[in-house]
Amino acid sequence: MADRHVPDFRGLAIRDLVIAPGASPITQAIAPGEIVGLAGLDGHGQELFLKMLAGLAPPLGGSIVLDLPSGGGKITGFRKAVSSGIAYLPRDRRANGIFPTQSVLDNFAVSTLSRDTRLGLISPAARKARYDIYREKLSIVAPRPDAPITTLSGGNQQKVLLARALALEPAILLLNDPTRGVDVATRHVLYDVFRGLASDGMGLVILSSEIEEILLLCHRVLVFRENEVAAEIAGQALTTDTVISAMFGRAA
Amino acid sequence: MSPTKRFPVLWRNVGFAAVLLVVLLAVNLALNPARFQPGSWGALIGLAAPLIGAAIASTPVILAGRGGIDISVGPLMGFVNAVVIQVLFLGAGISSPLILVPAALLVGALVGAANGFLATIVRIQPIVATLGTYLILTGVTLTILPAPIGPAPAWLKALSGPLSMLPLAAMFIGWWLVRRTPYYDQLMAVGSDDRAAYTAGVDVTRVRFIAYVTTGLLSGCAGLMLTALIGSADPNIGPTYTLIAIAAVALGGVSLAGGRGGVAGAAIGAIDIFLLQSVLTTFNVSTFVLQIAYGAILVLAVMLTALQERLATRRLT
Numbered sequence: 390m391a392d393r394h395v396p397d398f399r400g401l402a403i404r405d406l407v408i409a410p411g412a413s414p415i416t417q418a419i420a421p422g423e424i425v426g427l428a429g430l431d432g433h434g435q436e437l438f439l440k441m442l443a444g445l446a447p448p449l450g451g452s453i454v455l456d457l458p459s460g461g462g463k464i465t466g467f468r469k470a471v472s473s474g475i476a477y478l479p480r481d482r483r484a485n486g487i488f489p490t491q492s493v494l495d496n497f498a499v500s501t502l503s504r505d506t507r508l509g510l511i512s513p514a515a516r517k518a519r520y521d522i523y524r525e526k527l528s529i530v531a532p533r534p535d536a537p538i539t540t541l542s543g544g545n546q547q548k549v550l551l552a553r554a555l556a557l558e559p560a561i562l563l564l565n566d567p568t569r570g571v572d573v574a575t576r577h578v579l580y581d582v583f584r585g586l587a588s589d590g591m592g593l594v595i596l597s598s599e600i601e602e603i604l605l606l607c608h609r610v611l612v613f614r615e616n617e618v619a620a621e622i623a624g625q626a627l628t629t630d631t632v633i634s635a636m637f638g639r640a641a
Numbered sequence: 642m643s644p645t646k647r648f649p650v651l652w653r654n655v656g657f658a659a660v661l662l663v664v665l666l667a668v669n670l671a672l673n674p675a676r677f678q679p680g681s682w683g684a685l686i687g688l689a690a691p692l693i694g695a696a697i698a699s700t701p702v703i704l705a706g707r708g709g710i711d712i713s714v715g716p717l718m719g720f721v722n723a724v725v726i727q728v729l730f731l732g733a734g735i736s737s738p739l740i741l742v743p744a745a746l747l748v749g750a751l752v753g754a755a756n757g758f759l760a761t762i763v764r765i766q767p768i769v770a771t772l773g774t775y776l777i778l779t780g781v782t783l784t785i786l787p788a789p790i791g792p793a794p795a796w797l798k799a800l801s802g803p804l805s806m807l808p809l810a811a812m813f814i815g816w817w818l819v820r821r822t823p824y825y826d827q828l829m830a831v832g833s834d835d836r837a838a839y840t841a842g843v844d845v846t847r848v849r850f851i852a853y854v855t856t857g858l859l860s861g862c863a864g865l866m867l868t869a870l871i872g873s874a875d876p877n878i879g880p881t882y883t884l885i886a887i888a889a890v891a892l893g894g895v896s897l898a899g900g901r902g903g904v905a906g907a908a909i910g911a912i913d914i915f916l917l918q919s920v921l922t923t924f925n926v927s928t929f930v931l932q933i934a935y936g937a938i939l940v941l942a943v944m945l946t947a948l949q950e951r952l953a954t955r956r957l958t
Contacts, residue, residue, distance in 0.1 A: 445840075471842045479840045486840070488833035490900045499830045500842045502823030510821040553841065 399458075400592060401442070401475070401561050405451035408437045409616035414451055417611070417618075419561060419592045424583065426603035427596040429613030430636050436480070436565065438613065439596050443477035443563050444470035457560060471500075476559035478550060480566045480596075482543070486550045489539045493531050494520055496538045496549050501556045523552035528578055544575030551579070561592045568602060580606055600632050614638050657945045658893045658909045661938075665916035672923045687801030689915040690809055691718065691870055694863030695886035696893070696911035697812055697904050698856050702760075702767065703890060705852040706832035706899020709760070712883050713771040714860045716778035717752050719879020721745045721864025723786040726793055726874035736794040746861040752778070753857015757850040775883070782876045791873030800869035808866050812859060816904045819855070828852060832900030888935060889914050892942045913938070 400421055405414035415438070419425055427435040440446040442453060444467040453464040455473045464470045470477070479485040488496055497520050498505065505516040520534060527548045531541055538546055547567065554562060564583075568576045583606060587593055597603050603610055609623040612635035620635035670677050677685070695714055702709040725745055729735045752774065759770035792798075800808055819825050830838040831848045839845050864879070871878060893910025895902030917938060921931050 467839075468842065468844075477840065479837075484834075485836050488830050488837055488900065490833045490896075491829055495826055495829065499826060499838070502826050506823060510818070511823060511826070557842075 399456040402454045402456055403442070403451070404454070406438070406441065406448050406453065407450035408434050408441060408448065410449065412616035415618050416451075419594060421560070421590045421592050422587050423609065424587050424593045424595060424607045426607030426610040427594065427613065428600065428603055428610055428632055428636060429619075431598070433613045433636075434616035435596055435611075435613040437616070438611075439477075439563055439565055439594060442470075442561075442594065443467060443475060445477070455561065471557065474558075474560035475563060476554040476557045476561070477563045478554050478565060478567055480569065482546060482550065482570070487538050487546055489537065491538065492535045493538050493541065493549055494534045497523070497552050497556065500553050504556075519556065520552070523555060526555075527552055527582055542572075544571040547571050548575070548579070551582070555586075559591065561594070562586065564593065564595045566596055566598055569598070576602075600629055603632065604629065612636055656894055656949050657942055658906060658913055661892075661913050661942070662909055662916070665913060665920060668920055669916055669923075672920065676919070683803040683805050684801070686809070687805030687866075687870055689912060690801065690805055691863055691867040691882060692885065692889065692915055693809060693908050693911040694718075694812065694859070694866045695882040696889035696907040697816070698859035698863050699886045699890050700895055700902070700904050700907045701828065701852040701855040701859070702849075703895055703897055704828055704832045704899055704902065705849045707835055709767050709832075709849065709852065709899060710887070710897070711753075711756055711771045711853065711856045711860075712768065712887070713752070713756060713774035713778055714856065714863070714886055715880045715883030716775050716782065717749060717857065717860040717879070718864035718867050718882055719876060720752070720778045720782045721748050721861050722868045722871075722879060723782045723874050723876060724748055725797075725865070725868055727786045727790060730794060731790065736796075738794075738796055741794070741797070742865065745865050746858055749857040749859070749861020749864065750854050751857070753854040753860070754850075756857065757853030760853060761846050761849040775880070779876075779880055782879070786874055786876045789873055789875040789877075793868055793872045793874075797865070797869050798872045800866070801872070805869075808862055808869075812862055813904070813908075820903075824848070824851065829900055832898075834900070885914060885935065886911070888939045892939055894946050910942075 401419040403415060403417040405416055407414050412434070427439060429435040437446060441448050442464070444464050455462060455464060455475060457474060462469070462473055464473065464475065488499070494516060498516050502511070505511050505519065507515070517534065523529070524531070529548045529552065530545050531549070538549060541549070551567070568579060571579070583593055583595070595603070595606060604627060609621065610627060610632060611618050612620040612622065612632060614636065619638060622631050622635065695718060698714050699711060702711045725741055729741060729744060735741060756771050756774055759765050759773070760767040827838070827843045827848045830841065830843055831845050835845050867879065867882075868874070889910035890907045891897060891910070892913055893902065893906035893908065895906055914935060917934060918931060921934060
C-alpha cells in the first residue's frame, strides 16, 4: 500500500463527465505529481466536480477511472473511491469532518482503524506510533492526543483531518477548500506539505475560493463556469487576471 | 496512557453519578449496615443485576446516535425469561446451561437484529420501531406464558446468589473486548457525527445495525439475570425495566444524542438507582414516592452533568 504512488502510476482519467443536465462533458487527466486547481464563482460546478471524483455524487454521464499498476478501477461510489486510492478532505470541517466528542487520536484513526489491530484488538501503541509520524510531518500542535479534538485550534483540527486522509496513503488527494478558516502561518505549512506530497508522486486536486492560493500552488487550473470547464490555464498564462476573466466568462 | 491522564476522561463521562454513588453507599451503610455485610453481597448484587444488565444493554444503540434508542429491552428480557423457563426448561425439559445460555443470547441477538433491520435498513425512527417490538414481545410473552410459573433450574438460581457477579463480569469483559476493536471507535464516531463518519469512510448503516444486535445480545444476558433473580417465569416484570434502564443510562452520563459516555457510566447510574431505592425502602416510603424520587434525581443529574460539561469546555478553550 505504501508504494501506491510508484513511478508508473498513470493517474486519474475523467472521460466525458457530465456534472449537470445540458452541460458539455469534461475530459481531463490528473497525472501523478501534479497539483490541479479548481476555480470558479461559488456554485458553478467545481465543488460538484470534486465530489464526483470522490464518489460522493453520482455523475450524469461519462466515467471516472483511476488507472494504477496495482489495480484501481472505475469510481462508482465513495467506498470504491476510498478503496481504489482516492482520499477526500471535506470542506465544512465542523459539519462533515471532525467528531467533536472524540479525542485527537480517534479523529485521526477513524478511516484506518484496521491498521492498528493485533489479533482483532486495537493496539493503542501502534495507533500512537502511526499518529506521531503524521504529527511530525504536518507539525500538529496538540499537547495531549487523548484530549477532545475541539481543544485544538482550527488550523490544527484541519491538520488532523489531513493526517486522517493521508493515513489512507492515497494515490489521489482531493481537497475541498483546505485552508478555509486556517491562519496564515498554518496555511504555509499546509502549502509545503502539499508540494511535498506532489513531488513524492501523489496527484492533488485542490478546490480553492482564493485565487492567490491557486496561483501559488497549482501547476494547472480548471476554471468552472455554468457547470462546464470554461478555461484551462497553465504555465505563464496563469495570472490573477486570466483566472478572474475566465470566472466571469470574459475572453482572456 | 497513565492513570492521571485517564482520570479526567472518566470523570468527565461519569462525574456526578459517581459522586452520587459514594453518597448513597455511605447513607445505605449508615442506615442498614446488616444488609451491606460482605456475606450478603452476592444476594445484593443479584438483586441489582437485572437493572444493571438492562442499563448496559440499552447503551450501545444510544451511543450510535441520531435518536438511537431501544425501548424493547425490558420486554425482550421478559420474553427471554418466558422462553427459557416455559418453553425450554418446563416444555422441552432442557436444563443444561450449555443450551439455555446460548439460546437466551441467540433469542436476544435475533430480536436485536429485527430491531436493527427496522431502524437502520427500513429506516423507521428507532423509538417507533422498537415500540412496535415492545408491543409485539409483550403480547407474545403473554401468549406463551399467561401466568407466572416456576421453578428455574438450580444453577440459574445460584446466579442471583453467591455467583451473581458472574453474568455481570461476563458482560463487562465482553464490552471491554469490544472497546478494543475497531468497531468501538466506529460506533463512537457514528454517534458523534454520522455525516463526518460517512465522509471518513465508515459504513454508518452497518455500525448502527451491529449496535442493535449488541443491545439484543446484552438484553438476552439481562433476561437471564432476571430469570435468576425471580427464580421463575413472570410475563409482567420484564417490561418495567425499559424506562428505568434508560433513566439509569442518562444518569450515568451517557448522552442520548450519542457518541458520549459508556457502559461503566450506565452501570453506575443503575447502581445509583438501586441504592436510592434501598435508602427509600428503609424509610418505608410508598412506591409512588419512589417514582417521584427517580424522576427528580434523573432531572437533577442530567442538569448537573450538562453544567459540568459546560464548565469543562470553558476551562479547555
